[in-house]
Amino acid sequence: MRLLGVAIVFCLAALPAIGLDQPITFQPVSDQPYWQTPELVIDSADYDTLILKIESKQNGTAKLFWMNHYDMQFNQPKSTWFSVKAGTHDYYLNIASQNQYWMGWIKGLLLYPEFDSKSITINEANIIKGNIFTNIMSGWQEFWGPKGRLIIGSTINTMQSSYLFGRSIFVYIYWMIGIFSVFFLLKKIKKLLLQKQKLSFELLFNRAGKVVVGTIIFFWCLLELNTMYNNWQMARMDFPLIGKTIDEQRTLVNTGDFYQFMLFCEKYISPEADFDYSIPPVYNDIKARFYLYPRKITKEADFLVVYDKDPEKEQVNRYKPWKTFRQGAYIAKKR
C-alpha cells in the first residue's frame, strides 16, 4: 500500500513534464559525424532537461553541445558528456545542473557521438522542465557516465571524480562525513552519559577524532568500490589485446592504419638510414621516432615519411614520392 502511494506521488511529480515538453528534431548532417537541430528558440530558464531516445549499435560516449544567444558557437565549455549503450535507451540530461553555461536563449543543439555516427539513430528528443523523476534519472546516468571513469588523454596528469548534478561527488561525501560524524559522536556522548562517565574536553576530542577517522575510512572504502568498478571497465576494454602479438597489439592501440604504415616504413627504410617526417603533430609524430628507431630523425635525411599531412614546400622540393602505402601515406626519397 505504501509502495503504491509512493508510486502515485512519483507519477504526479512527473506530470508537469508531460504538459511542458517540447519535441525537437535532430538530423544527421551530411558528410559530418554529428547530428544537429534546426535553429531553436528555447528559454533555458523554462527548459532544463533534454530527454533523448537513442538507438545505438555499440557502446560508447557522446557529447551534446549547444549555442545560445550569448555565444552562437558550439564549443567545449558549452557541452555535456554522457555514455551511450548499445540498444534503444532513454537518456535524461538535466543540462542546467551539469553545466553553468546553459543560460539565455538556446539557439541550437548538436550531438556528437565519439564513435561511428552512422551506428546511432536519435528516435525522439524532448526538452522539458525537469521533475523529480527526470532529475533522479539524470543524476543516476551522470554518476555512471564517462566523467571520472574513462581514462582520457589528460588523465596522465589528473583524474576527474564522478559527478552528480554538476558537482564533484566529493562535495556530497564531505557533507555526509560531517553529518555521520556528528550523529555517531552524539550517540557516543549519550552512551557515555548513560554510563555516568565524566565528560572532559580531551575525552570528547579524542572520541570525535576516532569517529571522524572511522567515517572517512568508511566512505574511502565506498569510493574504492567505485574505483574498482572503473578498473574493471578499463580492464574489459583491454581484453581484446590478450593473446595478440606485440605488432597486433600496437596496431590496435594506434589510430587507423598508422602502425601498419610504420611497419611499411621499416620494410623499405634501412635501419642505418635517417629520415625526416611530415606527420600531424601531437601523437603520431612522437611515436614515429620510437617505432622507426634505429632510423634517426634528421633534417635533410635521405627519406621523408609522409602520413596524412602535406609536406612543406621545402620538403616537396627536396624529395620525390618513392613507395606508396596508400593515398596520403607514402615514403619519399631525396631527389
Next chain:
Amino acid sequence: MLFLNVIVVILVPLIFGLFLLSLFIGKKSDIFFFWEKLALAFPLGLGFLVLLMFLMASAKIPLTFSNIILAAGLIILFIVVTCCPRLKSPYLNVGIPEINIKRFSLLEIILTSLITFKVIYVYFASIVKPLIDVDAFNYYSIVAKGIFFEKTFFTPYLWEFIHDKPLFPYLAQGWAFIGLGTINDALFKILTPTLFLCLLVISYSALRKYYPGKYCLLATFLLSSLPFLVFHVATAYADFTITFYYTIASIYLFLFMKEFHLKNQEKADANLVVALLFLGLTIWTKRAGIVLVGINVFVLLAFLAAYRKTIDLKKLIIPCLLFFLILLPWLVHGQAYAIINTLKAIVGIGGGKAVEAVASTPVVENKAGVMCAIFLNKLFLYADWHLLWLLFLTTLIFFYKRVSGKPLVFLLVIILLGVSAIFVQFGTGEMFKWLIDGTLLDRLVMVSTPLALYFCAEVVIPSLKDNSLAIVTHASAKSKKGS
C-alpha cells in the same frame, strides 16, 4: 621463452639486491621481516644495476646482457668471498616464514583479497598493452630502445632526449629491453608493478613491527587504493619511480628516528643505512629528487641537532659515505649543473630556457589565490587521492598532541616541506603555467601521498586503543608474522 625472459628481468635485480643487502645490513638483517627483505632487495638491486650500467657505459663496455650479468656476477662473487664468511647471521640464511591462513580474521582475509586484486589489476594494466603514453615515448623509452640497439647511451642522438635528466628511467627501461632480448613495449613495463608490490610489502612491514596486523593491512589497503598512484604504475613515466624511492627512503629515515628515540641503537643504524641507500637512488630517478633529497637531509640534520647529546656521529660515517658514493657518478659525469639548473628554476632565476618559460606564463594578478584555489580543488575534489588529504587534515587536528611529539613531528616536517616545495616551485619559478594548464601538480603531489598516508597510520593506529599506545613489541610481532 618470452615468459622466461620476463622472469629474468625481475630475478636479476632481486638476486643482485639480496647480496647487496647482505653486504650493507648483513649483521643486522634479523630486524627486517623476510618479505620486507625481498621487497627491499628488488628496488635496491634495480638501482645498483642502473649504477652498474652507467659505470660500464662510462668505461665504454657495451651494455649487453652477458656483460651486465658478468659484471653483476663479479660483484656478487666479491660479496660472497670477502664479506659473507665474516657475517654472524648471513642475510641469505633466513628461511621462508610459514603462512597460516587459518589465523587470519575475516577482516584480514577481506583486506588481503582486496589488496591482491589490486596488485593483479596493476600487473594486468601494465603489461597487457604496449606503450601509449606520449611523454614516455618522447623522453624515456626511445633512449631505452637506443640502449638496446647501440649498447650505450653515449650517442649524440640519444643525449638529445636525455639532456640533463637523471638516468634511472632510461637505464631501468633499457635493462628491461636487454633482459627481454627484444623491443616489447608491453612487457618492459613489468618493473613498475613490481615496485608497487614492494611498496605495499614495505609499508605493511614498517607498520607491522609496532602495531596489530589488521590495522597495518587496512593502511596497506588504503595505500593500494590511491587511484592516481595506481594509474601511474601502469605507465612508463618516472613519477611513480621517484615516489617509490623517496617514500621508502623517508619511511626508513623515520624508522631510524623512531628506533633511536626508543634507544634501539642497532635497529636505528640498520634503518639509517637503508634510508640513505634509497635516498641516494632517489636523486637518480628524476630532477625533483634533488629537492626531495635536500628536504630529507635537512630534516636529518635537524634530528641530529635535537639529539646531539646522545648521538654517536661516528656511526653515521658509513651510511653517509654510501649515500655520497651513490651520488658521485652522477655528479662527476657533468650532471652537477643539473642541480644548479633545478634550483635556479625553482626560484625563478633560471637561464634562457627558464626565462622563456616565465615569459610565456600567463599574467595573473592574484597568483597566491589562484594557486590556493587550484591546490585545494585538486587535493579535495578530484579522484586522485580518494579522501587522503581529508584524513591527513583530520589527523593533524584531532590528534595534535601525538603529531607534535617526537619523532613524528620530523616526519610531519618532511611531508609539509615536500608539499610546500611544490608551492614554492609554482609560485616563484618557471612552472606556474603548468599549474594553470593542469599538467604537473597532481604528479608532484603524488610524491608525498604514500608518506602522508603512512604518517596518518603512525598517528592514528596507536590512538585507537583508548588513549594508550597500542605498540606491540617487535618480538611479539615477529612471533605472529606467520599469520
